[in-house]
Amino acid sequence: MASSESSFNPNLIPFDDTYILYDSQDPLSFLSAYFSLIPIAVLIFQLSWFITTREFEACIMAAGQVANEIFNNIVKAIVKQPRPMSFGESFQNATMRSGYGMPSAHSQFMGFFCMYTSLRYCLRWKGLTRRKRLLGIMVVTTLATCVCFSRVYLQYHTPGQVLVGFAVGLCTGSTYFLIVGLLRELKVIDWVLTWRIAQWLYVKDSCNLAPITIREEYIQYQQRLEKKRRVY
Numbered sequence: 489m490a491s492s493e494s495s496f497n498p499n500l501i502p503f504d505d506t507y508i509l510y511d512s513q514d515p516l517s518f519l520s521a522y523f524s525l526i527p528i529a530v531l532i533f534q535l536s537w538f539i540t541t542r543e544f545e546a547c548i549m550a551a552g553q554v555a556n557e558i559f560n561n562i563v564k565a566i567v568k569q570p571r572p573m574s575f576g577e578s579f580q581n582a583t584m585r586s587g588y589g590m591p592s593a594h595s596q597f598m599g600f601f602c603m604y605t606s607l608r609y610c611l612r613w614k615g616l617t618r619r620k621r622l623l624g625i626m627v628v629t630t631l632a633t634c635v636c637f638s639r640v641y642l643q644y645h646t647p648g649q650v651l652v653g654f655a656v657g658l659c660t661g662s663t664y665f666l667i668v669g670l671l672r673e674l675k676v677i678d679w680v681l682t683w684r685i686a687q688w689l690y691v692k693d694s695c696n697l698a699p700i701t702i703r704e705e706y707i708q709y710q711q712r713l714e715k716k717r718r719v720y
Contacts, residue, residue, distance in 0.1 A: 510642055520638035526631055527597045544681060544693045549604065552664045556600045557593065559660060560653070564588040573643040592645040592653030598632035599657020600664070607665045612696060672696070 508524050511517040531550065538546035569590035609624045636654055639645045645653070671677055680686060681693060 508642065517642065520641045523634040523638035524594060524642065524644075526635050527594055527601075530597075530601055542690045542692055543695050544677065544686075544691050545695050547691075548668055548677075552604060552661075552668075553597060553600060555664070556596060556657065556660050560591065560593045560596050560656075563591060563656070564593075567591075569649070571644060571649075572646045589645050590649045590652060591656050592636075592639050592650045594639050595632075595636045595645070595650045595653030596657035596660070598635045599654040600661035601657075602628045602632040603658045603661030604665050607662065 506525065506528065508521045510521040531553065534546045534550045534553075537543060538550075565588070567590045568588050571587075571589035605628045606625045609621045613621075632654065636650045639650050640647055668677075677693060681691060
């Protein structure tokens with residue numbers, strides 16, 4: 489019989505996007521581990537948003553987050569500032585992500601998401617009351633704060649690494665919003681929507697060109713339902 493050591497695959501490494509170390513005796517540390525998963529929840533939301541509605545804006549936001557992540561890795565590779573605590577030689581070893589700590593990728597991700605979404609609340613999403621806009625901004629800001637806090641509390645980053653990461657995210661988020669706005673003005677987004685694959689997938693940009701509220705959608709549903717009842 490072969491020994492257990494000979495069956496071990498030396499190429500196995502942890503999936504660091506969801507591999508989080510926390511203090512099992514500390515409830516706040518346990519909660520912080522879940523806070524650190526919020527960026528993944530954001531990406532899942534964007535994917536679900538596209539699958540269920542085929543809104544092109546979901547793809548635009550996701551593409552921006554990916555570009556922001558690549559930029560973060562580039563900056564980390566240049567700065568090469570270590571993390572405040574060592575997590576072992578296997579931490580992000582032989583992966584596409586950098587093991588350095590400056591700037592915090594999680595904080596930069598949430599800074600990007602917070603800024604881009606807040607600008608959309610204020611400048612793009614029509615039909616929202618001032619109270620709803622303020623509530624939306626408060627929600628995304630709270631989520632970003634929870635993520636930033638978790639990265640420091642779990643000792644994955646120093647406060648400085650988190651603050652710089654969040655600030656960089658705010659800058660990239662606002663810059664990306666301006667670029668997307670320019671592409672809309674130049675009709676580049678409209679041109680992409682004419683591609684065969686976009687038409688085949690029924691991709692649309694209704695949340696910008698022809699926005700509709702949940703109330704309006706519900707009224708249309710009631711009208712279709714009433715029409716169907718009359719037929720039968």
